[in-house]
Amino acid sequence: MTARPAPQSPVTVRTFTQRLSPTPRGARLARRLAVGQLHAWGIPHGTPPSDAVAAIVAELAANAVTHGRVPGRDFELRLSLVTGSVRVEVTDTRDDLRPPAPGAVRTPDPLGEHGRGLVLVDALADRWEVLDREAPGKTVRAEVDVPGWRSLAGPATGA
Numbered sequence: 001m002t003a004r005p006a007p008q009s010p011v012t013v014r015t016f017t018q019r020l021s022p023t024p025r026g027a028r029l030a031r032r033l034a035v036g037q038l039h040a041w042g043i044p045h046g047t048p049p050s051d052a053v054a055a056i057v058a059e060l061a062a063n064a065v066t067h068g069r070v071p072g073r074d075f076e077l078r079l080s081l082v083t084g085s086v087r088v089e090v091t092d093t094r095d096d097l098r099p100p101a102p103g104a105v106r107t108p109d110p111l112g113e114h115g116r117g118l119v120l121v122d123a124l125a126d127r128w129e130v131l132d133r134e135a136p137g138k139t140v141r142a143e144v145d146v147p148g149w150r151s152l153a154g155p156a157t158g159a
Contacts (some may be wrong), residue, residue: 014041014081020061022069022092027061030077034088041081043146052124052144053079053086059117060090060140068092068137085126085143093137102128 016037020026034057038050057077064075070093078089102122121128125142133139 013083016079017076019074019076022065022073022075024062024065026075027058027065030061030075030090031058033077034079037079038086043086049086049144049146053088056088056121056124056142056144057090059120060088060142063117063140064090064092068094070094070136081146082143085145087141087143088125089139089141091133091137091139093135095132095136095138 016033018030018033020030031054035045035050035054038053039045043050043053061075061077068075073093075093076089076091078087078091080087080089107119121140121142124144126145128140128142131139131141
């Protein structure tokens with residue numbers, strides 16, 4: 001009789017972190033950096049995971065700049081290639097304005113100018129959540145599944 005292996009938490013294979021100015025230029029740069037980093041990890045431009053991550057980063061960075069901005073404080077973009085997916089985390093330093101939780105995102109007014117960002121995140125991400133930080137602020141985390149992710153992790157080691 002052999003023991004069953006214990007379930008393991010996701011393994012982070014690669015990470016990328018960048019602090020950016022809370023400006024429209026910083027939000028645009030976040031998207032460009034994300035797409036470039038995914039390409040460097042072997043997820044080419046124009047593939048469904050790359051396009052989904054690009055749109056998610058664009059929306060979360062725009063929200064951080066628009067709703068999470070605190071003068072003099074940057075926002076942070078963190079990408080992780082974890083077991084089976086790309087994890088996107090955008091952190092700002094404002095904690096009094098929190099986005100709705102997954103499942104609580106309302107459909108925007110069809111003629112309204114705002115309110116579509118989290119609807120897109122909800123549609124494109126396989127999972128997402130809003131997390132508190134120890135310091136003031138919040139992190140919005142979204143994950144996009146990547147078919148064939150094992151080939152991105154590099155050669156296997158061990159038996």
